[in-house]
Amino acid sequence: MAKILVLYYSAYGHIETMAHAISEGARAAGAEVAIKRVPELVPEMIAHQAGYHLDQSAPIAMVEELPTYDAIIFGTPTRYGMMAAQMKNFLDQTGGLWFENKLVGKVGGVFTSTASQHGGQEATILSFHTVLLHLGMIVVGLPYSYPGLTNMDEIVGGSSYGASTLSGNDDSRQPSDIELEGARFQGRHIAEVAAKLAG
Ligand SMILES: Cc1cc2nc3c(=O)[nH]c(=O)nc-3n(C[C@H](O)[C@H](O)[C@H](O)COP(=O)(O)O)c2cc1C
Numbered sequence: 001m002a003k004i005l006v007l008y009y010s011a012y013g014h015i016e017t018m019a020h021a022i023s024e025g026a027r028a029a030g031a032e033v034a035i036k037r038v039p040e041l042v043p044e045m046i047a048h049q050a051g052y053h054l055d056q057s058a059p060i061a062m063v064e065e066l067p068t069y070d071a072i073i074f075g076t077p078t079r080y081g082m083m084a085a086q087m088k089n090f091l092d093q094t095g096g097l098w099f100e101n102k103l104v105g106k107v108g109g110v111f112t113s114t115a116s117q118h119g120g121q122e123a124t125i126l127s128f129h130t131v132l133l134h135l136g137m138i139v140v141g142l143p144y145s146y147p148g149l150t151n152m153d154e155i156v157g158g159s160s161y162g163a164s165t166l167s168g169n170d171d172s173r174q175p176s177d178i179e180l181e182g183a184r185f186q187g188r189h190i191a192e193v194a195a196k197l198a199g
Helices: 014-028 044-049 065-066 085-091 095-099 121-134 177-196
Strands: 003-008 031-035 071-079 107-114 164-165
Touching: 003 014, 003 065, 003 177, 014 031, 014 071, 014 107, 014 164, 014 177, 031 121, 071 085, 071 121, 071 177, 107 121, 107 177, 164 177
Parallel strands: 003 031, 003 071, 071 107, 107 164
Antiparallel strands: none
16 A cells, blocks of 8 residues: 655645545545645735635645655645745755655656646646656656546646646636546556555
């Protein structure tokens, strides 16, 4: 059984919702799954003014615990075409793990969200992969065996790089069925790959 961490940052709840779908998929493949988040860095007053969801129940992850997992699936909203600073700040604390090769050979995957259809989902995931490769992780995306990737009937997130959703300019759009199914598929797929590598 693979041990998996779904590690996310979410200001308005879209990535939080996707994180739960990722975890459902991983659990369906028999994995033991923890859902945790990285700490908020924005000053509380600004977070309140901007309407951030500050009452999320997932515990805060510790950098030191990362090597205890077979796979880590990272979720971040897109911020100006790349990952959120909150997630990058957490990753920038993994220098000690990098130095000791603690994450080498572990499986890593990324999922994201943007406000707009062409707001940088693929750029965010691909630039996030750079960090995972520096850490020696084995990058796994969302394969085309997930039929939702070829959907042409509605505007939808998701690419072979990873699951994603669109929040709309006012963050009122919620992850769609196809996007949530893509997240479940990626979670299940990564759990299966991690179990094979761990076994
Ligand atoms: C500072 C900032 C930068 C953002 N940059 C982008 C962007 O480059 N492209 C985009 O489509 N949306 C952008 N957004 C919108 C977020 O991606 C959107 O609010 C997020 O995906 C919602 O996910 P969450 O509910 O998990 O926070 C930005 C939002 C903020 C606050």
